[in-house]
Amino acid sequence: MLFGPPGAGKGTQAARIVDLTSKPQISTGDMLRAALLEGSELGKEAKSYMEAGELVPDDIIIGLISQRLKVDDAKNGVLFDGFPRTIAQAEELAKIAKVDSVISIEVPDDSIVQRIVGRRMDPETGEIYHVDFKPAPESIIDRLVQRKDDNEFTVRNRLKAYHEQTSPLAIWYENQGLLIKVDGEQSIKDVGDEIISKLSAR
Numbered sequence: 001m002l003f004g005p006p007g008a009g010k011g012t013q014a015a016r017i018v019d020l021t022s023k024p025q026i027s028t029g030d031m032l033r034a035a036l037l038e039g040s041e042l043g044k045e046a047k048s049y050m051e052a053g054e055l056v057p058d059d060i061i062i063g064l065i066s067q068r069l070k071v072d073d074a075k076n077g078v079l080f081d082g083f084p085r086t087i088a089q090a091e092e093l094a095k096i097a098k099v100d101s102v103i104s105i106e107v108p109d110d111s112i113v114q115r116i117v118g119r120r121m122d123p124e125t126g127e128i129y130h131v132d133f134k135p136a137p138e139s140i141i142d143r144l145v146q147r148k149d150d151n152e153f154t155v156r157n158r159l160k161a162y163h164e165q166t167s168p169l170a171i172w173y174e175n176q177g178l179l180i181k182v183d184g185e186q187s188i189k190d191v192g193d194e195i196i197s198k199l200s201a202r
């Protein structure tokens with residue numbers, strides 16, 4: 001499981017771990033955005049929360065995850081990215097799956113705003129870029145998109161939700177001996193190297 005504030009680098013590091021382990025990445029944020037694009041009932045319900053930078057209610061998220069874990073590719077383990085985000089979600093998860101490791105990517109609030117506001121995505125490949133920290137190749141710059149919720153106002157709410165509702169989970173998992181802390185303020189490569197070396201040392 002990849003844990004950390006919005007913009008910590010969970011999605012970025014997930015790509016490397018997926019390449020290494022061949023386990024599917026399950027990102028509730030990506031699943032919710034897909035539902036929003038489809039215009040499904042679930043997407044309609046989640047929309048206002050996401051645009052305000054608030055957490056989507058637990059029952060919606062838990063429904064989404066229990067369906068996803070029934071898909072064949074989840075049989076041999078998965079990599080969660082951005083889930084769970086509340087103690088209630090973690091308690092429900094504990095009933096249906098065993099958590100091996102929780103990688104906590106630690107980044108202070110000051111750096112988060114800069115990361116979120118400069119984040120760009122390539123809609124064709126899903127690759128995550130940053131205007132300063134991970135510039136995209138010139139040839140694809142025109143097709144990059146910015147998430148609607150990646151603005152300074154929403155990010156403050158997302159950080160608030162993180163500190164109030166999500167960060168208590170770090171202690172919850174630490175008490176279970178599952179938490180692996182990683183310094184998220186290094187280069188993308190060094191963060192990944194630290195994750196991999198700490199995971200292999202377990």
Ligand code: ADP
Nearest residue numbers: 007008009010011012115119129130133187188
């Ligand atoms: P999360 O999935 O935790 O919300 P992302 O992986 O999308 O975070 O990263 C947020 C933004 O910060 C992206 O623009 C990404 O390119 C950039 N980023 C990720 N890791 C680092 C890092 N170690 N140093 C600088 N920028 C980073």
Ligand code: ADP
Nearest residue numbers: 006007028029049050054055056061082083085
């Ligand atoms: P980031 O890592 O940048 O915060 P995500 O893509 O993980 O972004 O999430 C985007 C939004 O989707 C969140 O602000 C929240 O509204 C909703 N969301 C995603 N995952 C969850 C979750 N596990 N519980 C509640 N809301 C969620």
